[in-house]
Amino acid sequence: MGDLTRRRFAGATVGVAGAAALGSLLPAGQAVAVTGAGAGSWTEDTTGNGWPLLEEAESFTIEGSDQEVRLAGGDAAVVLLHVARRFHYEIDRxxxxxxxxxxxxRRISTEYESNYLSGTAIAIRPRAYPVGVKDGLYPNEVVVVRDILAELDGVVRWGGDFTPAKESHFEIGVKPGHPRLKGVARKILGWEEGPGDQGAGATDAFDPGRRSRARSFARRAA
Known part of the structure; x- marks a missing residue:
């Protein structure tokens, strides 16, 4: 078993154990508002990032793969699908x-996980990178993640920066209708409609200029 496989297997084991522990702590049907670390059922009408809960969500295909994900529509979907595409092209299939x-x-373990209920967050390999586990990604993979966050101008937040951490988690970090969300989504759509030399699949996260901008952005965001 290779090093990468061992790391992901270890993460999956922690995730399963955590889920089992969660189930043993809460009586069935108990509803509590989760406001930070802990576990319970989300009781609010909007999720932690200010978006309304959805009764159902549209399914979208992640470009370049045969995988689908259910999301809120519009600009939120455009941005989160871009994150998933870049992961697919630049980190792993x-x-x-x-x-x-x-x-x-509605059963969640941290407040930020409520954002799945509004279709404004995705988890990429959540069993490999569960809540509370850090340093699951390799340094070169973190370079790509940091480049994505800088490219999206803070519209997306990464669970690896949260407490407790969840490195699989990416969420919309602004409220519905925010002008920055609209601007970033418009930029992504422009890349998709352009000649194909920009955006997911055409980005070099290790370009010195991009790395410098990503580091600067990370310092400002911190």
Whole structure:
């Protein structure tokens, strides 16, 4: 078993154990508002990032793969699909079960996981990179993640920066209708409609200029 496989297997084991522990702590049907670390059922009408809960969500295909994910439509979907595409092209190929989007089950372990309920967050390989586990990604993979965050101008936040961390988690970090969200989505759509030399699949996250901008952005965001 290679090093990468061992790391992901270890993460999956932690995730399963954590889920089992969560189930043993809460009586069935108990509803509590989760406001930080802990576990319970989300009781609000909007999720942690200010978006409304959805009864159901549209399914989108992640370009370049045969995987689908359910998300809120519009600009939020444009941005989150771009994150998933870049992961697929630049970190590792997405396989069955790798991407979680919208869920209807209100049972969560941290406040930021409520954002799945509005279709405004995705988890890429959540069993490999569960809540509370850090340093699951290799340094070169973190370079790509940091480049994505800088490219999207803070519209997307990464769970690796949260406490507790969840490195599989990416969420819309602004409220519905925010002008920055609209601007970033418009930029991504322009790349998709352009000649194909920009955007996901055509980006070099290791370009010195991009790395410098990503580091500067990370310092400002911190």
């Amino acid at each position: 997405l396989r069955d079960g790798d991407v979680q989007g919208w869920v209807g089950e």
